[in-house]
Amino acid sequence: MKIFYKENGGVIQLIEEEKIQNWPIELSFIFVEYIRNNKLRSYRDDKVQNEISKYLDEILTSIAIPKLKKVFENNDQDEIISILEKFQELSESNVKAANHISPFLDNLLNNPNKKIAKRAKNISQNLKS
16 A cells, blocks of 8 residues: 555545556546645645655656557557457546547557547547537
């Protein structure tokens, strides 16, 4: 567990990066946005809020985004379609969590595989609305 100590003696525990590494790609994005949007303010300690915010950024930059990038670089069409399906669902329910896929969409919109291009277009449209 990743532990953060509040000035008033309270403790906040979040899951450690090693365990997040084993999660499905989209779950790490959901986790980060959930903590940011639903929990962070409730901790009522500026120092802890900043530490947790940095930790969430670290999860994105060292785990979530590199895993997503790896899927798109490996060019496994079935895996790309599977990830895009998950992010399309995510973009319909939690735009902020799905927003991290946007830098990859431009390349996917012109993919010769029609399923990939269609999913990328759907996600792109969901992110814009």
